[in-house]
Amino acid sequence: xxxxxxxxxxxxxxxxxxxxxxxxxxxxxxxxxxxxxxxxxxxxxxxxxxxxxxxxxxxxxxxxxxxxxxxxxxxxxxxxxxxxxxxxxxxxxxxxxxxxxxxxxxxxxxxxxxxxxxxxxxxxxxxxxxxxxxxxxxxxxxxxxxxxxxxxxxxxxxxxxxxxxxxxxxxxxxxxxxxxxxxxxxxxxxxxxxxxxxxxxxxxxxxxxxxxxxxxxxxxxxxxxxxxxxxxxxxxxxxxxxxxxxxxxxxxxxxxxxxxxxxxxxxxxxxxxxxxxxxxxxxxxxxxxxxxxxxxxxxxxxxxxxxxxxxxxxxxxxxxxxxxxxxxxxxxxxxxxxxxxxxxxxxxxxxxxxxxxxxxxxxxxxxxxxxxxxxxxxxxxxxxxxxxxxxxxxxxxxxxxxxxxxxxxxxxxxxxxxxxxxxxxxxxxxxxxxxxxxxxxxxxxxxxxxxxxxxxxxxxxxxxxxxxxxxxxxxxxxxxxxxxxxxxxxxxxxxxxxxxxxxxxxxxxxxxxxxxxxxxxxxxxxxxxxxxxxxxxxxxxxxxxxxxxxxxxxxxxxxxxxxxxxxxxxxxxxxxxxxxxxxxxxxxxxxxxxxxxxxxxxxxxxxxxxxxxxxxxxxxxxxxxxxxxxxxxxxxxxxxx
Amino acid sequence: xxxxxxxxxxxxxxxxxxxxxxxxxxxxxxxxxxxxxxxxxxxxxxxxxxxxxxxxxxxxxxxxxxxxxxxxxxxxxxxxxxxxxxxxxxxxxxxxxxxxxx
Numbered sequence: 001x002x003x004x005x006x007x008x009x010x011x012x013x014x015x016x017x018x019x020x021x022x023x024x025x026x027x028x029x030x031x032x033x034x035x036x037x038x039x040x041x042x043x044x045x046x047x048x049x050x051x052x053x054x055x056x057x058x059x060x061x062x063x064x065x066x067x068x069x070x071x072x073x074x075x076x077x078x079x080x081x082x083x084x085x086x087x088x089x090x091x092x093x094x095x096x097x098x099x100x101x102x103x104x105x106x107x108x109x110x111x112x113x114x115x116x117x118x119x120x121x122x123x124x125x126x127x128x129x130x131x132x133x134x135x136x137x138x139x140x141x142x143x144x145x146x147x148x149x150x151x152x153x154x155x156x157x158x159x160x161x162x163x164x165x166x167x168x169x170x171x172x173x174x175x176x177x178x179x180x181x182x183x184x185x186x187x188x189x190x191x192x193x194x195x196x197x198x199x200x201x202x203x204x205x206x207x208x209x210x211x212x213x214x215x216x217x218x219x220x221x222x223x224x225x226x227x228x229x230x231x232x233x234x235x236x237x238x239x240x241x242x243x244x245x246x247x248x249x250x251x252x253x254x255x256x257x258x259x260x261x262x263x264x265x266x267x268x269x270x271x272x273x274x275x276x277x278x279x280x281x282x283x284x285x286x287x288x289x290x291x292x293x294x295x296x297x298x299x300x301x302x303x304x305x306x307x308x309x310x311x312x313x314x315x316x317x318x319x320x321x322x323x324x325x326x327x328x329x330x331x332x333x334x335x336x337x338x339x340x341x342x343x344x345x346x347x348x349x350x351x352x353x354x355x356x357x358x359x360x361x362x363x364x365x366x367x368x369x370x371x372x373x374x375x376x377x378x379x380x381x382x383x384x385x386x387x388x389x390x391x392x393x394x395x396x397x398x399x400x401x402x403x404x405x406x407x408x409x410x411x412x413x414x415x416x417x418x419x420x421x422x423x424x425x426x427x428x429x430x431x432x433x434x435x436x437x438x439x440x441x442x443x444x445x446x447x448x449x450x451x452x453x454x455x456x457x458x459x460x461x462x463x464x465x466x467x468x469x470x471x472x473x474x475x476x477x478x479x480x481x482x483x484x485x486x487x488x489x490x491x492x493x494x495x496x497x498x499x500x501x502x503x504x505x506x507x508x509x510x511x512x513x514x515x516x517x518x519x520x521x522x523x524x525x526x527x528x529x530x531x532x533x534x535x536x537x538x539x540x541x542x543x544x545x546x547x548x549x550x551x552x553x554x555x556x557x558x559x560x561x562x563x564x565x566x567x568x569x570x571x572x573x574x575x576x577x578x579x580x581x582x583x584x585x586x587x588x589x590x591x592x593x594x595x596x597x598x599x600x601x602x603x604x605x606x607x608x609x610x611x612x613x614x615x616x617x618x619x620x621x622x623x624x625x626x627x628x629x630x631x632x633x634x635x636x637x638x639x640x641x
Numbered sequence: 642x643x644x645x646x647x648x649x650x651x652x653x654x655x656x657x658x659x660x661x662x663x664x665x666x667x668x669x670x671x672x673x674x675x676x677x678x679x680x681x682x683x684x685x686x687x688x689x690x691x692x693x694x695x696x697x698x699x700x701x702x703x704x705x706x707x708x709x710x711x712x713x714x715x716x717x718x719x720x721x722x723x724x725x726x727x728x729x730x731x732x733x734x735x736x737x738x739x740x741x742x743x
Contacts, residue, residue, distance in 0.1 A: 612739030614674075618665050 005062040005079045007045045008089065009128040011038040012121035019121070023114025031117035032104045039100050039124055043093035050086045057496060059083075059198070061134065068137075072193075080134035080198060084497040087337060087490075088131040088269055091344045092262050094474070096124045098467035099257040102352050105463025106253055106359060116156065116251070123149035127262050131269060136185045136195040136203070139270065143181070143234065146263045147174050153258060154250040166246040173243040177233015184226030188277075191219050197273070208276040208500050217281060224277050224284025227270065228291070235267025235321050238295045242561055244318055248310040252355030255310060260317045260351050261344035268324045268340055275333055276500055285329050285415060292325025293421045298558060300431035304438065305544075305555040308365050309354050312439050316391060317347055319428060323406050326425070330418050332409025333498045334482075334491050339406055341490075342398035342478045346390035349471035353384035356464050357443060360457045364450070367442045374444040376457040379465045381444050383472040388440050390475045392433035392522045395515065401479035403429065405486065408514045412504055426521050433525025438540075441533035485511045650691030657684035671723050671733040675716075682712050 015038035019031050027034060052060065059082035068075040081089065100120060107116050126145035133139035147170075155167030189195050192203040192215075199205065206213060210220055231237070236244035247259050258264070271278060271288065278284050299318035306312045320343050327336035358365055360377050374381045390397035393404065407429070411422040459465070482488040486506050495503060531537040544551040556562065661684060664677030686705045693701025727733050 614735040614738065615666060615669075622662055622666060 003062060004045055005049065005060060005081060005132070006064065008042045008049070008093075009079075009125050009132065011041040011045075012125040012128065014038060015121040016118050016125060019114055019118040023118055027114055029113055031114040032100065035117045035121045036097070036100045036104075038121055039093060039097045042124070042128065043097050046086070046089040046093045049081050050090055053081065053083060053086050054493065059085075061198075075135060075137050075195070077138055078134045079132040081132060082497050083493050084269075084272060084337065085131050087341060087494065089128065091265075091341050092124065092127050092131065095261040095344050095348045095471075096120075096127075096257060098470055099253045099261075099348065099352070102256075102355070102464055102467040103251075103253040105461050106355055107251065108463075112156065116153075119149055119152045119156070120253075120257070123153070123258060123263070127266070130266055134197055136188060136197075139273075140181065140185060143230075143266060143270075144178065146258075146266060147171065147178075147234070150174075150247070150258050150263055153254040154247045156250055156254065160249070163249040166243075166249040170243040170247050173240050174233045177230050177240050179229075180226045181230025181233070184223055184230060187219070187223050187226060191215055191223065204274065204276045207274070207280055210280050220277060221281040221283045224281045225287055227274060227277065228284065228288050231267030231271050231325075232291065233267070234270075235264050235325065236295075236318055237267070237291050237322065237325055238298060239560070241295060241299070241318050242564065245311050245314045245557070248308070248314050252310065252351060252358060255314070256348045256351030256355070259314065260347040264317065264321060265324070265340050265344065268321065268328065268336060271325075271328050272333055272337055275328075275498060278328070279331070279501060285331065286417065287329070289326045289329030289410075289415055289417060289421055292322045292327070292329055293424045294322070295319070296322030296326065296428045297424050297431075298322075300428045300435065301554050302557050303435040304431060305551060307368050309357060309367050309370075309439065309443065310351070310365060312367070312435060313347070313350050313354055316350075316432065316435065317343075319432060320347065320391070323403065323425065323428070326421055327406040327409055330410040330413040330415045330421065331501065332406055332413060332504075333501060334494045335402065335405040335409045337494055338482045338490055339399075339402035341481075342390070342402040342475070345471055345478050346387045346397075346399055346475040349383060349387040349468065349475050350391060352464070352468055352471065353380055353387055356380040356460045356468065357384075359460050359464065361450070362455060364455075367439060369450050370443045371446045371449040372444070373457055377459040379459060379468060383465075383468040384444070385440060386472045386475055388436040390479075392436050392526060393429055393518055394433075394522055394526075395519050396476075396479065398475050398477070398479035400515075400519070401482050401485065404511075404515055404518050405482065407518060408485075408506060408510060409504065411514070412506060412510070426518065429518055430521045430525045433522040434529050437526045437529035438533050441529055445534055485515075647691050647695040650694070651688055654684045654688035654691065657681075657687065669734050669736055671726070671735055674735065675719050675723065678719075679712060679716065682708065 012035075015035045018034050019027060023031050049060065059080060061078055061080040063076060063078040065077055066074065067077045100117075103116065103120065107113055110116065123146060126142045126149055130139060130142040130146060133142060151167050151171045154170050155163050157163045185195065188203055192206045194201060194203050194206070196202045197204055206215075207220065207223075210217075229240075232240045244259060244264065248255055250259070278288065296319045299315045299322060303312050303315035303319065306315060320339070324336045324339050324343070327333075327339065356377065357370070357373060357380060360373070360380070361370060364370065386397065390399040393399045407422050407425045410418045410425060412418070415421075480488075482490040486504070491503075528538070532540050553559065658681050661677045661680035664680065665674050668674050668677065686708050689701040689705050689708070691701075693699065693704075723733055726738065730737070
């Protein structure tokens with residue numbers, strides 16, 4: 001099995017190479033016939049890998065080549081697939097495959113069709129390499145590569161200024177996180193003397209035995225926090241979350257694949273992968289928990305007031321990533337990965353549903369201008385409803401199992417703030433149900449709030465609806481991989497990866513209690529949404545007018561963009577203008593121009609000497625000779641002494 | 642008067658050289674300037690021969706033979722240039738030959 005591992009990343013890479021080289025001239029609108037089979041091939045190999053690992057219970061690896069042979073510092077590029085990687089491979093290739101299929105319909109007729117179908121497999125390749133990486137450096141390289149693909153695809157409509165700005169914002173904010181990640185890698189190498197992950201000499205084993213190796217606890221905390229800053233950038237955790245909502249400028253399939261299901265979970269994956277570092281430091285775990293819980297709550301409150309259909313789902317993604325982060329912080333490793341997987345399916349579904357709605361509404365994204373779409377696009381409605389219910393955590397859909405497990409895991413964890421965080425998580429769960437069903441009611445129910453005589457919404461074609469249906473089925477059943485709670489197939493499977501942590505055992509009573517509470521909370525959220533946005537018993541507008549400060553605070557996204565603008569962007573831009581107008585123009589340019597002007601003026605004077613008259617030159621030669629001979633006679637000869 | 646020393650030759654050489662040099666500096670006609678240059682070469686040859694005579698060696702004499710041969714070659718080239726210039730511009734006045742200045 002292990003000798004087939006290289007096919008998983010190779011196939012999408014090959015598809016990228018073919019499409020980017022031949023797409024413009026030869027393949028054009030058939031580009032998907034290259035990309036889809038390639039991703040399908042990766043999916044098949046990934047399934048084989050999953051079964052192989054499930055049977056043998058052993059990780060498989062394949063060495064590719066030595067990248068940097070340099071004395072003690074030796075970097076091998078090798079692929080490594082254990083249980084955690086196998087789950088990630090399934091998520092990436094499955095969602096990737098259906099997003100590819102969906103894109104055939106969604107991007108149909110786009111002038112950059114081949115370009116789209118080049119970047120998408122390039123992203124899949126980078127993401128697969130990221131999860132297959134066997135050392136920190138290779139992980140970092142593909143960490144950057146997925147960021148680059150994200151940049152390409154956010155700025156896919158490069159003629160739109162807002163898309164360019166969003167792409168740059170995503171790239172720059174991610175660089176800030178990567179600075180932390182880079183420092184973390186260096187500190188890890190400096191501390192452990194290796195960047196390889198596995199084996200007795202790998203850094204995870206060393207991190208676990210850090211006390212025996214005499215490594216200070218403070219160092220472990222610092223490594224953990226630096227690595228998590230990297231994860232904050234990629235997984236859009238507060239305070240580096242600002243790029244993700246803007247990233248919705250990209251085409252909707254991209255939002256589904258990169259900005260909901262896979263790339264943004266890379267940070268979660270990275271923290272889970274290096275869990276031995278985190279369990280070695282309570283402070284680092286606390287840091288992760290607080291950031292995650294805050295993000296989960298903050299994003300959920302912002303989602304309540306937004307009107308752009310994709311932005312609401314984007315804030316929902318932020319919130320769910322926050323759930324995963326605080327699950328990691330609370331030590332509920334398997335629950336975090338479980339939620340990562342179920343979230344990939346139902347959030348991918350929700351984004352693809354948004355795309356179908358936008359497509360059917362002829363590029364309208366404002367939910368205040370929709371309504372009553374249920375009867376125009378039934379397949380989109382039903383699948384979106386399943387996604388929304390799964391996101392809200394309604395029994396027995398996928399989101400219910402994983403979210404419940406996160407909250408319970410946090411409640412029973414050893415973390416000192418586990419219980420308060422669980423309560424925040426319940427509050428966020430209520431808000432999740434509320435904003436999801438605000439969206440559902442405003443988009444699919446009620447009267448049409450658009451001009452029905454001009455705009456005729458229509459159901460999308462099979463290229464779009466088939467992936468929706470498949471992902472809806474996955475959103476229903478993915479939760480059962482973790483059934484029964486804390487003892488399902490997924491738990492047994494992943495405990496091989498998280499071998500160093502002891503399994504928390506929960507009682508049946510706890511499970512049922514928490515299940516009932518979270519269902520009641522979610523149903524409460526849906527009920528409030530029903531009253532406010534369908535029945536009209538509670539008027540949302542009146543609430544907004546009664547609490548204008550609160551409404552503005554949420555509508556303006558907690559003023560975080562404004563704050564960053566005032567504190568970082570404007571001073572930086574002023575400083576840049578200073579560098580430009582004063583340092584560059586007045587100092588550097590002036591110096592260069594001064595030298596040139598001075599030389600030119602001197603030359604103008606000196607050229608007067610060149611008369612062109614032979615007699616003058618002859619005189620100069622003769623006089624020169626007289627001077628030289630005179631000096632010689634006066635100074636060096638003894639003729640006149 | 643019998644004891645002719647090397648200084649006498651050197652004074653002759655210097656006198657010839659200065660006459661030639663003054664000719665080069667003051668004259669305008671290229672042909673005259675050229676002849677003056679030949680005079681300067683001859684002056685140098687005289688001093689070389691004088692030193693050879695004084696030191697009783699042949700090196701200086703041989704040197705002069707080479708100088709004469711090169712002066713002949715130089716005369717051929719120089720006269721060729723003067724001829725070409727006179728055909729082209731109908732003048733061999735050096736003050737009028739300044740096209741390369743600007």
